[in-house]
Amino acid sequence: MRHVDLRRAAVFHAVAAAGGIAAASPRLGKSPPAIHHDLKAFEREMGRPLFERVGRHLRLTAAGQALFESVGRALDEVERTRERLSRADPALRPLRLAVVSAFGRYRLAPRLYAGLPADRPIELTFGSHEAVLSAVTTGAVDLGVTYRPVTAAPVQSAPIAREELVLAAPVGMEVPEDLAGLSRTIFATYDEYEFVFGHWFETVFGAQPDGLRRLDHAGEIEEAMESCAAGRGAIVAPLDLVRSACWRDRVRIVRPAERPPCFNALHLLGLGAALGSADADTIRPMLADNGEGEEP
Numbered sequence: 609m610r611h612v613d614l615r616r617a618a619v620f621h622a623v624a625a626a627g628g629i630a631a632a633s634p635r636l637g638k639s640p641p642a643i644h645h646d647l648k649a650f651e652r653e654m655g656r657p658l659f660e661r662v663g664r665h666l667r668l669t670a671a672g673q674a675l676f677e678s679v680g681r682a683l684d685e686v687e688r689t690r691e692r693l694s695r696a697d698p699a700l701r702p703l704r705l706a707v708v709s710a711f712g713r714y715r716l717a718p719r720l721y722a723g724l725p726a727d728r729p730i731e732l733t734f735g736s737h738e739a740v741l742s743a744v745t746t747g748a749v750d751l752g753v754t755y756r757p758v759t760a761a762p763v764q765s766a767p768i769a770r771e772e773l774v775l776a777a778p779v780g781m782e783v784p785e786d787l788a789g790l791s792r793t794i795f796a797t798y799d800e801y802e803f804v805f806g807h808w809f810e811t812v813f814g815a816q817p818d819g820l821r822r823l824d825h826a827g828e829i830e831e832a833m834e835s836c837a838a839g840r841g842a843i844v845a846p847l848d849l850v851r852s853a854c855w856r857d858r859v860r861i862v863r864p865a866e867r868p869p870c871f872n873a874l875h876l877l878g879l880g881a882a883l884g885s886a887d888a889d890t891i892r893p894m895l896a897d898n899g900e901g902e903e904p
Contacts, residue, residue: 614682616650619643620658621679628666702729703887706743707753709734710829711771711874714848716753719894736800744877750887752877753895755803764883768876769895772847772869773808775862776855778839785864791817796824796835796843804872808844811870833859846872 619636626632629640629647636643651658658672668676703724707716712734720730733743737754744752744763758765775790777783784790787809797805797820809816824835829845836843837858850861863869874895876883 613650613653614686616646616653617679618683619646620650621676621683623647623666624659624668624672624676628664702731703890704731704749705751705753705891706733706735706740706749708737708740708755708874710846710849711753711755711769714846714852715769715771716891716895720891723894724890741877744879747879750878750882750885751891753874754877755872755874757873757875758877762879763877764879765875765877766883767873768892769874770871771874772871773804773811773844774847774850774870775808775812775842775844775864776833776836776850776859777842777862778836779858779860781839781842783842783862785862785867787813787815787817791819792821794821794823794841796826796832796841797822798825798829798832799827801829801832801844804846805844807872808870812864812867830854 619632619638622636623629623632623643626635629643633640633643638646647659654671654675656671657669658675659666660669661667703720705712705716705720712732717732720732724730731749733749735743737756740752740754741758741763743749753768755771757767775783783793790809795805805820806816823841824832826832826835829849832843833845833849833855835841837855842862843859847861850856850859876888876892878885878888882888
């Protein structure tokens with residue numbers, strides 16, 4: 609495996625940004641002959657010319673331009689990391705999390721912002737299960753929270769919380785409480801609704817409906833909730849979301865009589881030893897109940 613000399617890469621980037629060796633010399637603190645030596649060595653590493661001479665100036669080749677942009681991004685990331693590490697308190701490094709949308713927005717985010725020190729940076733992203741898993745796998749985030757366990761190495765997962773899934777309907781809409789009647793009910797759906805709806809029906813009735821009548825479908829669950837609130841259909845959604853300020857006065861929760869409630873486990877994801885990290889230990893107690901004081 610070939611390793612790029614980052615020192616020479618930084619020299620190359622400085623010369624390209626300055627437009628020439630002489631112009632880059634003062635900012636690099638190196639003599640022009642030393643810079644010229646580094647550039648030639650870096651071009652040999654890359655296996656192709658990176659500059660062409662135009663009069664008294666150097667101009668990037670097509671390969672050099674592509675490499676200039678790539679090196680620039682890498683140097684920017686190194687600088688951002690250096691700034692984080694230079695802070696006196698290591699706890700001020702960002703807490704980087706990816707979370708499935710509804711749970712992240714309506715349970716985890718409020719507790720994070722209220723529970724972490726005011727000067728602790730938080731980098732929080734929301735997405736589907738697959739997006740959360742991808743972010744953890746690629747190292748874009750340190751930890752993820754999703755509604756499915758993951759058993760594929762190198763990602764590890766462990767239960768961290770649970771949420772109740774409920775049937776919700778517009779305030780003025782009559783909704784049957786039996787499986788046959790719900791087969792004829794109009795629903796609003798959203799991306800990944802199959803898992804949520806399927807789990808709710810299986811838990812509450814022990815079976816799936818013969819069919820599901822869908823009217824509106826939205827990519828995000830919030831838009832599907834708006835459809836429900838507007839009287840266009842019922843929905844199965846997390847209780848945290850249904851009880852949030854946006855919808856709690858516009859929809860009602862329907863609990864079929866003599867049927868069990870439906871809970872779904874949330875799982876913490878991480879690479880390697882991440883599940884044993886201080887950050888993982890920080891968020892566990894924040895999510896240790898389902899919003900009603902019940903343990904997962």
